[in-house]
Amino acid sequence: MLDVAGLESAYGDSQILFGIDFRVKEGEVVTLLGRNGMGKTTTVKSIFGLVKPRAGSVKINGQNLTGADPHRIALAGLGYVPEGRQVFPTLNVEENLRATARPGKWTLQRIYELFPRLEERRRNMGNQLSGGEQQMLAIGRALMTNPKLVVLDEATEGLAPLIRADIWACLERLKSEGEAILVIDKNVDALTKFADRHVVIEKGRVVWTGTTEQILATPDVKDRFLHV
Known part of the structure; x- marks a missing residue:
């Protein structure tokens, strides 16, 4: 479905991503986790062509669309819920x-x-x-x-608890209907209730990846990479 390999991106002379690798398979829910400023949003913007990668590749259903204009990414089957709603x-x-x-x-x-x-x-x-x-x-x-894959950047940031619960219920329903989802959010406990795999980013690099069972069995991942 989505295959990101060796992705490097920068804003001017400031490099943000240093070889990001991960995949989202059909019908799978994958999270991008990490503290603020570690490169999660830049990763998503690079996938959607809003930031042009310096290196690496973004493939959607086997088609190389690295740095393609956002409308081409949408036509290829990616739906975008941006940070700040817009x-x-x-x-x-x-x-x-x-x-x-x-x-x-x-x-x-x-x-x-x-x-x-x-x-x-x-x-x-x-x-x-x-x-x-x-x-x-x-x-x-x-x-x-x-879309074939829905990408949500900060799915519940700044929302009241009841609204957050509505959003999580929505994502669980989408998963039950076979939608592939890539989601950024800080609420790891909520994400582990329905996500399949997790990708942790630290300073523009993937530092850990694994299943929900593995992240629940490795509590030091949250302590090392997710806590402020």
Whole structure:
């Protein structure tokens, strides 16, 4: 599905990634873990062509799309829920959902079934929504592209506990329906309840990777690489 190999990226003269390697298989949930500023978001932006890699490769279903423009990455089957949500502020909920929609199993009605609150607020503008509602909308918008893999950067950052629970329930449902997911979040305990594998990044390098069973059996991973 997604194969990232030897990925190196920089902002100007400041190199951020130093050979990132990981894979996401069809129907698999993989997490990117690490403290703030370690390169997780840069990894995602490099996958989506928002940052042009200096070296390495990004392959989607075997097609080399390293550094391709974001619309080509989307057409190849990746849906993006960016950090900060980035919903269209002057479009209403329904317009946001339809803006980048592609035919497939995820329809407007299915999004409203997944997030009933969005149907209630369908005529409200993006900038009239709460943070939690904007995150639901960002996820719904990504699903409306009918992707093969959904990528979420900071899935629940800054959200109230009840909204976080709604987002986790959403991701668990997506997994049960066979969606592949790559997710960044700081809530390791919640992630280990449904994720298959975990990739830990420290200073732009992969320093640990393993299954949920392995990370639960290796508590020093959290102590060494995840705690502030």
